[in-house]
Amino acid sequence: MSSINRKWIFLLVCLSLLILLPPVSQTLDESYLISSMTRVLIFAMAAISLDLIVGYGGMVSFGHAAFVGLGAYTAAILSFHINDGSPLFTMPFAYDGTNQLWAVLLVAIGVAALVATLTGMISLRTHRIHFIMITLAFAQMLYYLFISLDYYGGEDGLPMMGRNQIPLIDSGDDTSFYYFCLLVLILFIILARRLVGSHFGRVLQGCKYNEKRMQTLGFNTYRYRLTAYVIAAMGAAVAGVLLANKTEYVDPGLFSWHLSGELLVMVILGGMGSIYGAVIGAIVYLLLEQIFSAYTEHWMILLGPVLILVVIYARHGIYGYLQKLNQNA
Amino acid sequence: MPDILLSTENLCKSYAGLRANHNLNLQLLRGEIHALIGPNGAGKSTAVAQLSGELASDSGRIIFEGRDITRMAVHARARAGVSRSFQVTSVFDEMSVLDNLALAIQAHHGHSYRFWRAAKKDRFLNTQANTLADQFGLEQAHDLLAGTLAHGEKRQLEVAMTLAGNPSLLLLDEPMAGIGPGGSKKLTELLDALRGRYTVLLVEHDMDAVFALADRISVLVYGEIIATGSVDEIRRDKKVQQAYLGEVC
Numbered sequence: 001m002s003s004i005n006r007k008w009i010f011l012l013v014c015l016s017l018l019i020l021l022p023p024v025s026q027t028l029d030e031s032y033l034i035s036s037m038t039r040v041l042i043f044a045m046a047a048i049s050l051d052l053i054v055g056y057g058g059m060v061s062f063g064h065a066a067f068v069g070l071g072a073y074t075a076a077i078l079s080f081h082i083n084d085g086s087p088l089f090t091m092p093f094a095y096d097g098t099n100q101l102w103a104v105l106l107v108a109i110g111v112a113a114l115v116a117t118l119t120g121m122i123s124l125r126t127h128r129i130h131f132i133m134i135t136l137a138f139a140q141m142l143y144y145l146f147i148s149l150d151y152y153g154g155e156d157g158l159p160m161m162g163r164n165q166i167p168l169i170d171s172g173d174d175t176s177f178y179y180f181c182l183l184v185l186i187l188f189i190i191l192a193r194r195l196v197g198s199h200f201g202r203v204l205q206g207c208k209y210n211e212k213r214m215q216t217l218g219f220n221t222y223r224y225r226l227t228a229y230v231i232a233a234m235g236a237a238v239a240g241v242l243l244a245n246k247t248e249y250v251d252p253g254l255f256s257w258h259l260s261g262e263l264l265v266m267v268i269l270g271g272m273g274s275i276y277g278a279v280i281g282a283i284v285y286l287l288l289e290q291i292f293s294a295y296t297e298h299w300m301i302l303l304g305p306v307l308i309l310v311v312i313y314a315r316h317g318i319y320g321y322l323q324k325l326n327q328n329a
Numbered sequence: 330m331p332d333i334l335l336s337t338e339n340l341c342k343s344y345a346g347l348r349a350n351h352n353l354n355l356q357l358l359r360g361e362i363h364a365l366i367g368p369n370g371a372g373k374s375t376a377v378a379q380l381s382g383e384l385a386s387d388s389g390r391i392i393f394e395g396r397d398i399t400r401m402a403v404h405a406r407a408r409a410g411v412s413r414s415f416q417v418t419s420v421f422d423e424m425s426v427l428d429n430l431a432l433a434i435q436a437h438h439g440h441s442y443r444f445w446r447a448a449k450k451d452r453f454l455n456t457q458a459n460t461l462a463d464q465f466g467l468e469q470a471h472d473l474l475a476g477t478l479a480h481g482e483k484r485q486l487e488v489a490m491t492l493a494g495n496p497s498l499l500l501l502d503e504p505m506a507g508i509g510p511g512g513s514k515k516l517t518e519l520l521d522a523l524r525g526r527y528t529v530l531l532v533e534h535d536m537d538a539v540f541a542l543a544d545r546i547s548v549l550v551y552g553e554i555i556a557t558g559s560v561d562e563i564r565r566d567k568k569v570q571q572a573y574l575g576e577v578c
Contacts (some may be wrong), residue, residue: 194444194445197448197449198444198448199446200443202431202435202441202448203432203435206421206424209421209422209423212383212419213419213420214404215404216383216403216404216413216415217490217493218408218436218437218494219441220404220405221404227442
């Protein structure tokens with residue numbers, strides 16, 4: 001069997017398992033599994049979007065959670081106003097918010113794109129450690145901004161009165177919502193894989209390897225990197241909208257460096273620069289978190305060594321390790 | 330009237346008070362191979378970086394094809410036809426030889442805000458990349474990762490990438506660096522085949538290559554050009570012998 005066939009069989013098995021999860025967990029009477037796997041799927045989307053810039057663009061952002069937070073708050077605030085009856089804004093026209101997922105997604109993507117363009121224009125003038133610090137700083141600024149927004153719950157966060165409405169789907173039903181998230185994740189994987197293999201993707205990777213050379217070849221690397229940064233932010237915002245819908249609650253913690261760090265760990269654990277690695281990383285990280293936290297609330301003590309082992313023995317993450325096995329088989 | 334492709338007028342550059350280039354006046358005639366030689370630290374690489382735009386000049390002007398490009402960004406100069414190679418090999422080790430060349434060609438072929446179709450299946454880029462690879466003696470290495478090539482082949486790829494997109498000016502910064510006599514001879518032949526089709530500024534320490542290739546030579550010493558002329562004129566020049574050639578010949 002060729003290594004390409006084995007790869008597709010592996011992916012197909014993973015997909016089947018994910019499709020079969022709801023009926024199996026219902027049979028086993030462990031329906032919380034559906035809820036926690038929904039969370040995994042959403043984090044996988046956020047990790048994919050981060051992998052685009054970290055794994056392919058060499059831009060290590062320590063503030064990616066900011067865009068997850070923006071997406072989540074967009075959903076919560078729009079839903080807050082429609083339930084509250086108060087208009088979100090009155091100029092130039094009165095707007096009461098919305099409860100339609102498609103509209104929420106559109107707004108969230110727009111907000112994330114705008115913020116990413118503005119912050120990216122500044123952050124991307126720096127590189128390496130400075131880029132890490134400046135992205136962290138922007139995310140923390142948003143974190144404190146939302147803590148100070150008392151109208152939207154401040155530090156306590158903002159509950160959502162039910163999920164957004166999705167056409168043809170009963171979003172309130174956990175199983176339906178799970179399948180919807182799975183569908184969006186598959187869409188994410190397809191779009192991301194196309195993007196990294198495209199002309200744009202090749203330029204992005206060139207910028208990672210040797211930006212100076214790319215410039216002397218004739219590429220305006222700054223603009224290409226900024227575009228990638230904005231695309232990644234839009235992806236994270238979509239994940240944020242779904243995350244808010246899943247928990248029906250948002251809080252400023254979504255902007256914090258904890259979440260940014262967790263997303264980075266997922267990408268590195270799964271294997272940077274492969275897209276599939278980000279998905280695997282999200283699954284493994286959150287499953288380990290769940291397993292270890294059953295034993296102790298200091299589950300990080302157990303997770304830490306696992307991460308260290310992976311980084312030492314599988315430099316290209318879990319997916320890289322699987323690829324090596326596959327090629328040697 | 331000679332056909333001047335690029336000229337510099339009193340181009341200067343200093344690093345923290347240290348003078349790297351002082352009143353550089355260089356004229357490159359269209360189609361010539363113009364060697365820029367000089368002892369280590371004379372400012373040759375600085376001059377190349379100033380022409381390519383990586384280093385901003387302190388004063389003076391650069392006129393290329395009749396346009397003042399002194400303040401033009403690196404990528405814009407490259408697209409206008411100024412292409413350079415590096416003394417330290419700067420190929421993309423993680424990509425195949427063909428992908429390296431295809432990427433270089435892509436830079437000059439429309440924009441790359443194309444997000445969906447696979448770049449690897451772009452027939453135009455692949456055909457052009459194939460031609461360039463074969464032209465530079467890399468026909469056996471199409472699908473090898475550039476990082477696995479022998480040093481001499483890497484230097485060939487480095488120069489081949491500068492030819493993508495049909496530039497009008499090649500700035501070759503020590504293309505022979507570290508490749509030994511055999512590789513050097515091969516690369517000299519490959520560069521000789523470009524004669525007349527491109528204007529080349531060749532920075533090189535390998536004097537055999539310089540004398541074999543150059544139509545004209547400029548000698549740079551301590552940031553100033555002390556002589557410009559044909560190979561014979563430079564060989565006979567007293568000042569040059571004193572300052573430079575005496576040491577190596």
